[in-house]
Amino acid sequence: MGIAERKEREKEDVRRKILEAAHDLFETHGYENVTMRAVADAIEYSATTIYHHFENKDALVEALCFSDFEKLSAAMNHGPLPTDPVDRIRALGRAYAAFGMTNPNHYRFMFMTAGDWKNHANEEDTPPARSYALLREAVVEAMDQGLFRKDDVDLVSQVLWSGIHGVVALVITFKPGQFPRVPPRPGLIEASIEATLHGLLVIRKEGLH
Amino acid sequence: MGIAERKEREKEDVRRKILEAAHDLFETHGYENVTMRAVADAIEYSATTIYHHFENKDALVEALCFSDFEKLSAAMNHGPLPTDPVDRIRALGRAYAAFGMTNPNHYRFMFMTAGDWKNHANEEDTPPARSYALLREAVVEAMDQGLFRKDDVDLVSQVLWSGIHGVVALVITFKPGQFPRVPPRPGLIEASIEATLHGLLVIRKEGLH
DNA sequence: AGCGATACTTAACGTTGTTAAGTCAAAGTA
DNA sequence: TACTTTGACTTAACAACGTTAAGTATCGCT
Numbered sequence: 001m002g003i004a005e006r007k008e009r010e011k012e013d014v015r016r017k018i019l020e021a022a023h024d025l026f027e028t029h030g031y032e033n034v035t036m037r038a039v040a041d042a043i044e045y046s047a048t049t050i051y052h053h054f055e056n057k058d059a060l061v062e063a064l065c066f067s068d069f070e071k072l073s074a075a076m077n078h079g080p081l082p083t084d085p086v087d088r089i090r091a092l093g094r095a096y097a098a099f100g101m102t103n104p105n106h107y108r109f110m111f112m113t114a115g116d117w118k119n120h121a122n123e124e125d126t127p128p129a130r131s132y133a134l135l136r137e138a139v140v141e142a143m144d145q146g147l148f149r150k151d152d153v154d155l156v157s158q159v160l161w162s163g164i165h166g167v168v169a170l171v172i173t174f175k176p177g178q179f180p181r182v183p184p185r186p187g188l189i190e191a192s193i194e195a196t197l198h199g200l201l202v203i204r205k206e207g208l209h
Numbered sequence: 210m211g212i213a214e215r216k217e218r219e220k221e222d223v224r225r226k227i228l229e230a231a232h233d234l235f236e237t238h239g240y241e242n243v244t245m246r247a248v249a250d251a252i253e254y255s256a257t258t259i260y261h262h263f264e265n266k267d268a269l270v271e272a273l274c275f276s277d278f279e280k281l282s283a284a285m286n287h288g289p290l291p292t293d294p295v296d297r298i299r300a301l302g303r304a305y306a307a308f309g310m311t312n313p314n315h316y317r318f319m320f321m322t323a324g325d326w327k328n329h330a331n332e333e334d335t336p337p338a339r340s341y342a343l344l345r346e347a348v349v350e351a352m353d354q355g356l357f358r359k360d361d362v363d364l365v366s367q368v369l370w371s372g373i374h375g376v377v378a379l380v381i382t383f384k385p386g387q388f389p390r391v392p393p394r395p396g397l398i399e400a401s402i403e404a405t406l407h408g409l410l411v412i413r414k415e416g417l418h
Numbered sequence: 419a420g421c422g423a424t425a426c427t428t429a430a431c432g433t434t435g436t437t438a439a440g441t442c443a444a445a446g447t448a
Numbered sequence: 449t450a451c452t453t454t455g456a457c458t459t460a461a462c463a464a465c466g467t468t469a470a471g472t473a474t475c476g477c478t
Contacts, residue, residue, distance in 0.1 A: 266436090
């Protein structure tokens with residue numbers, strides 16, 4: 001039955017068109033400022049059509065979110081990652097930050113808004129879980145090699161994650177010149193990564209409160 | 210002319226009622242989920258009345274934002290602050306985090322959404338600027354006393370700020386049990402503060418890449 | 419030729435932020 | 449006392465939004 005397959009393909013095609021148009025519009029104008037009608041106009045279909053492919057606006061954005069996580073995961077895995085776990089954490093952090101600042105509107109939706117999708121993201125082998133696993137593995141290795149003090153792996157992973165997340169979140173929220181004058185990005189990102197990283201290394205052990 | 214003053218006072222009274230009702234509703238249900246009509250209902254006025262006191266919803270929220278910054282500033286200044294600048298940064302960080310997690314919806318609006326108010330917040334002696342100045346001063350002292358390596362004061366201040374912001378932002382965005390299983394709050398916050406702080410202290414200087 | 423399914427559209431609903439026009443009591447003026 | 453003015457507040461409506469009920473049209477199958 002080649003006919004059913006062709007129909008399937010055509011339907012999938014429209015679904016893909018919706019996702020692509022929505023992706024571009026969301027990134028350009030931000031999630032709240034893009035209407036279902038605008039997405040429909042962009043692909044020259046009626047607004048109702050979208051509801052035949054996605055349950056509602058949230059479901060559309062959730063689908064978009066998962067595909068963005070694939071991209072994040074790919075960006076973090078791009079090229080040969082350093083074998084030294086600490087260097088690898090550095091590289092992961094830079095890639096993560098670059099992704100966030102290149103796609104601020106998607107980043108905002110992925111990490112800065114509440115959404116039902118986060119309830120499903122924990123299950124099994126989802127794209128969000130894969131991104132996190134990349135960092136977690138590096139932390140495990142760093143501890144195994146005695147570079148990081150042994151501690152709760154997830155706690156340390158999330159200290160690192162929240163550190164870089166804080167920078168990205170601030171930079172994309174406060175535009176240059178606004179309160180409170182966030183300095184040029186690269187400097188702040190590097191400084192933040194280094195500060196958090198140095199704080200976790202074993203070097204120190206005595207002499208601090 | 211006592212009459213004009215009484216009228217002034219009565220008008221100010223309605224304005225205050227609006228702000229109080231909006232404050233409670235926003236904190237309970239979140240900014241996007243509270244309608245102008247709901248605020249009006251809560252104080253038993255028509256929705257249009259709000260527009261005689263505030264230009265629009267954004268202006269109402271901006272006013273709310275500034276009064277929240279007063280509270281944040283007060284929370285950070287509460288009680289005698291440690292004289293040791295590093296201890297003071299610790300205390301400021303804890304107060305900041307406590308404020309954010311107690312008022313997640315206001316925190317979200319203050320630090321996690323774009324808004325025009327951020328253009329005005331830079332000018333002169335606004336509440337946001339005062340909160341930031343508290344941290345900045347501690348950093349200056351820490352450098353003067355040789356506890357922090359001398360560096361760009363704003364860069365270091367913002368490394369500290371973004372560190373704690375990252376934790377608060379993640380914790381209030383991802384509810385317990387959601388991706389990726391953020392551990393109990395106090396542990397993560399303390400760990401993050403300590404990691405960033407240790408990373409900035411002068412102790413190390415040799416032996417790292 | 420007629421039937422059924424399915425992909426899509428038209429038209430509408432209720433809710434939102436916002437505004438134009440009107441009401442009405444109190445203050446000022448004669 | 450009677451008339452005007454002022455200004456705080458309301459009623460009624462607007463356009464735009466997410467969403468849905470109902471209908472149309474196209475295609476494959478019998």
